[in-house]
Amino acid sequence: MSASERDGLGGKTVKEVITNSGVKITPQEAEAVARSLARIHAAASILQRSRSFDDTGEQYYRLLDRNAAGETGT
């Protein structure tokens, strides 16, 4: 993850990124998005510390199944 991703993006950059996707956005809206992104990036920096290729979307579904033992009993 890059430094800018870790710290979140500023409103100006957010506006540029979203405008490039063809969607109109005001500077005020871009600032609000930047605040939301900062919060997400802060959470990601706390939680995303995996160094294993085994942590995948498929592994998640395998774990759902594996932890279901005894589903119809107590």
Add this chain to the structure above:
Amino acid sequence: MSDPTALTLREAAAAIAQGGLRAEALVDACLDRIQRIQPALNCFIRVTADAARAKARAADATVKAGRALGLLHGVPLAHKDMFYRAGEVCTCGSKIGADFVPDHTATVLKRLDAAGAVELGSLNMAEFAMGPTGHNDHFGRCRNPWNPDHITGGSSSGSGAAVAARLAFGALGSDTGGSVRLPAAACGVVGIKPTLGRVSRYGTMPLSHSLDCVGVLARSVGDCARLLSVMSGPDENDGMSSRRPAADYERGLDEAADPGSLAGVTVGVPDRYYFDGIDLEVAELLAASRRVLEQRGAKIVDVPVGDHGAINDLSNAVLWPEAAGLHLSWLRDRPQDYAAQTRARLLVGLGVSATLYGEAVRTRARLLDELMRDTFSKCDVLHVPVLKRPVPTAAETDVGGGAAMQETLSQIVANTRPFNYFGLPGLSVPIGFTRNGLPQAMQLVGRPFREHLLFRVGAAYEAASDGPAARPQL
């Protein structure tokens, strides 16, 4: 029968099957009630009275002929307006979907139809299921039957209000961040968000394919159990649905009323996050509900949990990019047709990088593994609040797309959204009222595919506290 709408779903189904109640009379009673109460609550987007009466008459004829009946034979239901029925408009609570007519029918509707349910119409909801309060700029706000000045919770706002107001015996909802459990809690009914993949999503409006679950709201735990029994099971049309066979979730529920029925069940109370900053009144109601579970034989223990506040925030890196991808063409071409709040939330998804999204998706495996190892190794069920505060007024949450939006909405979904990220089942069960006269609920969360145990614990609580939830006077 004086007022058949006062029955629970299971009682109504039994009365119809035994010939003590005609399905047509029950449908008429619901339609009369809808006509009287709809102007005050705004639960319905569309009422299909003629079709409902016709199906009810057919149901009565089947009973008279002595033919086999389904588990929901003749029972009136209504659903959030995001479940497709071929050839019928499905607005998804939006202006953009005002003329959307799907060409196929949702698997979950087919299953309810096959069990004999009668559909009364389509229910109000947050625009595209994006909003936890019950506000809707296009169809008007749905109002809480306990006090119309207060929110219903959302996004399945009409589902919560209609079931609580006894306009329908059960209602489908969807839950991507709390959208079944929140309106169930705020309206004083029972709501189940099943394990991710437990119920087919084929023919339902998508929001976030990694998080979306189809759930259901009803007046009692047993009613929800019956509905989920009908709804669940594999579906070849939904590649994400679990291959596990449909389960009989009613099995053993009658024994839940026995004293000591929860012997051997350990209920875990998280040692952080879920009770942080909780309102005193709400905390007291939750403590009282734990005492009831304890009296029924459950062991109550404190359990450690990880940083679920961060998980709540990280889930936005999954939900909003997936939602924004679905809405991109409309965001480009019809931005004026979204409510300000809906559009503001979708824009967040356009700012999340593909790398961050990918990491947030794959991190789920490790975080679920940690939760199972560190928390669920010490308990069978988690007990947490759905809401940490009394149900707020509409005015208090009328934040549109403005600066206070993120904080206000984040607080409402703080205790429900982490479990969508994990994909775990959650059951919202009413536990009483705060001084403002609005309901409160406990949320029971279980291991994957352990809905059966959640129903058993919920039913034991319900039996010990004088049966299904109280009814608002309307």
